[in-house]
Amino acid sequence: MKKPSKDTISRLALYLRTLQELSKTRTTTTISSQDLARELTISSDQLRRDLWYFGQFGRRGVGYSIDSLKNKLSQILGLNKSWNVCVCGAGNLGSALLTYKGFKEQNLTIVACFDVDPKKFDKKKGGVTIYPLEDMKKIVKSLTIEIAIIATPVNAAQAVMEQLTQCGIKAILNFAPITLAAPAAVKLRNVDLSTELFNLTYFLSQA
Amino acid sequence: MKKPSKDTISRLALYLRTLQELSKTRTTTTISSQDLARELTISSDQLRRDLWYFGQFGRRGVGYSIDSLKNKLSQILGLNKSWNVCVCGAGNLGSALLTYKGFKEQNLTIVACFDVDPKKFDKKKGGVTIYPLEDMKKIVKSLTIEIAIIATPVNAAQAVMEQLTQCGIKAILNFAPITLAAPAAVKLRNVDLSTELFNLTYFLSQA
DNA sequence: TTGTGTGAAACTTTTCACAGCC
């Protein structure tokens, strides 16, 4: 069996989100690949191919059971267990993440925030305590944190990333607009707001 | 000549960001595709191929002039002119975006914010005035806004998107975790924080 | 008849490899 691409995994996450949304309003308990794909403006072929990497979840002539597909996708994405997340950087973006709804219902819980500013220590934002960076190792261990979000200024990001990996963190979501050098064993994903906007300015100047 | 993929455009944005960073510290005025690619942990082949779609910018045996490549990339991405951006939704995420540094130096300026909450009207955040949604058409026209960011709750996002397109907005960056239905002439990009994290939980459960 | 699962074809993107200029 071949292994799925990064894009396939991103789409699985979208399928799950859409199913969760649909199951609130839908009366039927099943859905066809075509109906689900239409919600996402992709082809039903692609949806079926994405699922194909992981097994057979539907019934010919019928479609997919919404509940069972939701469960299966959750399991594939590792969401059948809960994950503790920390945020590094309690600035505007970091603070917004601390109060962001919609993580918790996905089995993702932000349990700690780290910052360098002593004025913020032991304060809470969105119910999450802000700790000094020095306490990272201790807190990561005691709260069993496995995922980190970097929301620091650019100049601090690389050092924070190294500190995180020394604490044994294997998965990092980076919002700082800089290319970080991470060990191969660490999964690093980047979200760069300027870069996202550049795709739009490119499009606008073409048209 | 063939046309570049979406991924190529995203990488061009990264090349530009990296060159801007490098030009602060570098003493040489030129850089080879290999040196620049190493910064981004991609292959030099890919970098050269990405540029190939747009012309010939380097000199054999020498490399690329950092300044001239920066200029050329800016031009390709449409950043040789400045763009006015609005943010819809003055919640935590929206507010963080209003104060986000690093747009301005890229010729992107957030010039307005829209919200439904009358308590916020006419207040300023990060130097940006918050207007009622009803004033969108007027403000978009008078401030010549061409790009919008949606940072509203899920249930408001589709309506706001429609209002934006009615105002003539052709490029939208959406942070609400929902698949929006946009007219074909509108370029819509999505940033979904949960989905980004799901890629990480998938990776962690594989390992 | 409906709609999945999946080989095979078509298309896209990346990598290879090298001619040609500095």
Add this chain to the structure above:
DNA sequence: GGCTGTGAAAAGTTTCACACAA
């Protein structure tokens, strides 16, 4: 010798199309 620009090969992804199960 160093490094770009670019055809051609390789690898990867999407779409087609249809056998087969409900």
